[in-house]
Amino acid sequence: RNIALEVPVWDPDICIQCGKCVYVCPHAVIRAKVVPPELLANAPASFKSTEARWKELPNQKYVLQVAVEDCTGCALCVEACPVKDKRQTGRKAINMAPQLPLREAEAQNWEFFKQLPNHPRFDGIHFNNVKNVQLLEPLFEFSGACAGCGETPYLSLLTRLFGDRLYVANATGCSSIYGGNLPTTPWTFEAATGRGPAWSNSLFEDNAEFGLGMRLALDEQMNLARELVGRLRNVIGAELADALLNADQSTEQGIAAQRERVAELRRRLEGWRAETAALQPPIADLPSLISNLLAVSDKLVRKSVWIVGGDGWAYDIGYGGLDHVLASGHNVKMLVLDTEVYSNTGGQASKATPLGAIAKFAAAGKHTRKKDLGMMAMSYGNVYVAQVAMGANDAQTIKAFLEAESYNGPALIIAYSHCIAHGIDMAKGLHQQKLAADSGYWPLYRYDPRLHAQGKNPFQLDSGAPKIAFKDYAYNETRYRMLQQSHPEEAEALMKAAQAAVNEHWRKYEEMALKGIGQPHDGAGAMVGGAKSAGTLEPRVAV
């Protein structure tokens, strides 16, 4: 596309290979691989690499490459880089530089990089931290989202973690527009297998139900496949049939083993399809049974259904459906990309818009509090709930995604997503996320119903006690500052009310972390404390 005036340039000499730049890139433009040195023998002259720093991957090369023609120049990667160049003040292990002089050589480097193998997701490396996750191939790339968008890194992460097992039901909104600007689509497939996530878009008002329908259909197909495996046990072979039916798919290794079994199943079925007459004793309708099983055999591999949308969908127009689907107890995951405003239609207030912020339909500043969607979901007791902000704690975000996916029930993740509608320097979006958490406005937490059974508090507060006043976060953003400039007295009153709301909200969450929340939904286990925070229940900032 060549829209960036400046693009990042990597300095392999001081890079610590942390993967943070790869993790935060909204357009999956910057990527990392670890490869055997011999694969770099024919690399272009300007292609960079360095010794890989993975103890599980000895004697390998680490390469970090930017697709400069698809980079938007947002500089989030540079902001995320933790390494300061001691040789030159202000420089890091990755720095912005004019694109034009780099374009031709880097385009060649990108082509070379693309044909290098991606790391398999099941070879013993645990993809539960930012460093390792950078090696997973993203299957959401080069979208039409704004430069520096705070939503898309979460989608990129989703595809990295769950790959082609992912089924996405996408509500209308920004994510359906940049996710489906047909005839192109940023949802793509693995280079090695040609398989990728399934994606479809539904309306604002029925997306949760749409995703639930995907889950029910997948479950029906899986049940049919299991039934047919049982009926065709003699054809398939008892050992393979039993292994297919009893597979442990709780890990990527287990899932990979099941994929191999399904491939073997398909080989055997294809073989029998040609020779059904030879089978003794004969089985009635054997050709159609084999055809049916071939059609649904892929559903024997565990699938992951994610219902995705913005706050306009989740808090407002689609809320009834979201609540209904959470209450259904089915194994679906909901990801709310919370920009706190209807971003795609020009910035109208939603029930996620915070007190004191200006938005369309709240031109004098919103006078009511943001709805606490997480608390409402937690009240069910059997819903996994997490609130995340990757700019505040990238590891907690990965943990929440993995825990939600592994939970055999409904899950809700509310993800802070900075947005152009906030009126910020988008290069500082991750920093704003951190300030939101530091102020206590956006506490990071995870509520895992499985902890009930272990006699633990299911609510874990992952944020420390507030360190800054709410206004020190809010007044970096035009949506709050505008009112301060036009109606200073009104702004001051709203800011005071907003700080009081933050204090009250934080106290409530801290108390839940210290004392436990509700009763175990299944009667298992007793509650004990489990706070990670400082432990005092006093408000941190005076109002």
Ligand code: SF4
């Ligand atoms: S400047 Fe932005 S789009 Fe380009 S590589 Fe960095 S994070 Fe990605």
Ligand code: SF4
């Ligand atoms: S964020 Fe910086 S140190 Fe980390 S991998 Fe990227 S360039 Fe290297």
Ligand code: SF4
């Ligand atoms: S309007 Fe906001 S959420 Fe939508 S693409 Fe732009 S930055 Fe992302």
